[in-house]
Amino acid sequence: MLHIIPILREIELFSSLQDEDLHLIAEICQERTYHKGDIISSQGELGNEVLIITQGYVEILVDDRRDPLIKRIVANLGEGQIIGEMGLVDQGTRSATVRAIDEPTFVQVIEYKDLKQLCENNTKIGYIIMKNLAADISFKLRHANILSG
Amino acid sequence: MVKIYKISYVVIDNHHPGAIINARQRPLAGDIIQLGQEQFEVYEVLELTPPSEGFYHIQAKCKPKPT
Numbered sequence: 605m606l607h608i609i610p611i612l613r614e615i616e617l618f619s620s621l622q623d624e625d626l627h628l629i630a631e632i633c634q635e636r637t638y639h640k641g642d643i644i645s646s647q648g649e650l651g652n653e654v655l656i657i658t659q660g661y662v663e664i665l666v667d668d669r670r671d672p673l674i675k676r677i678v679a680n681l682g683e684g685q686i687i688g689e690m691g692l693v694d695q696g697t698r699s700a701t702v703r704a705i706d707e708p709t710f711v712q713v714i715e716y717k718d719l720k721q722l723c724e725n726n727t728k729i730g731y732i733i734m735k736n737l738a739a740d741i742s743f744k745l746r747h748a749n750i751l752s753g
Numbered sequence: 754m755v756k757i758y759k760i761s762y763v764v765i766d767n768h769h770p771g772a773i774i775n776a777r778q779r780p781l782a783g784d785i786i787q788l789g790q791e792q793f794e795v796y797e798v799l800e801l802t803p804p805s806e807g808f809y810h811i812q813a814k815c816k817p818k819p820t
Contacts, residue, residue: 616808619806620806680788682772684775751763751770
């Protein structure tokens with residue numbers, strides 16, 4: 605998995621980590637490919653992994669409050685963005701459905717248990733990742749606030 | 754260090770939910786961008802938060818591409 609080190613270096617979740625830290629991250633990553641229209645995760649299901657988009661584009665859909673059969677697009681995410689980060693910190697179910705809309709869409713997948721174990725075993729890595737994760741959630745919140753303002 | 758621009762594209766006065774994408778180039782006013790099926794024109798670019806470790810946090814306000 606060493607070939608993904610340059611990719612990880614361009615993901616903000618891992619910024620400030622040293623090369624030896626990125627090697628540890630690479631060891632717990634798995635590449636997955638999605639095709640246009642594929643559902644990557646579904647709202648309400650219990651997630652157990654963080655996904656990082658390395659190529660492609662996805663749309664984030666939420667069930668309409670009045671009619672759950674209707675889904676509303678609330679955001680689009682592209683290269684470098686993270687999916688499933690909320691479940692990592694709050695253990696809640698998926699807050700939205702994620703659908704690939706680019707052909708192909710590549711993601712790196714990290715299971716929560718592997719990431720948590722790495723963060724607990726190496727608290728320097730853990731601190732940096734959690735700080736970056738908070739910054740990412742903050743960025744998404746600013747994006748959403750401007751749209752709803 | 755490579756500069757990465759984490760861009761929040763916000764479409765003003767439109768149903769489109771915008772997008773968040775990393776890019777290697779800073780967007781500029783006048784750029785035409787593709788978000789999903791639609792094209793938009795960037796008309797304002799702001800720094801959303803201070804840069805950190807080579808990552809620049811940018812907001813690009815967009816409007817539907819003029820026909």
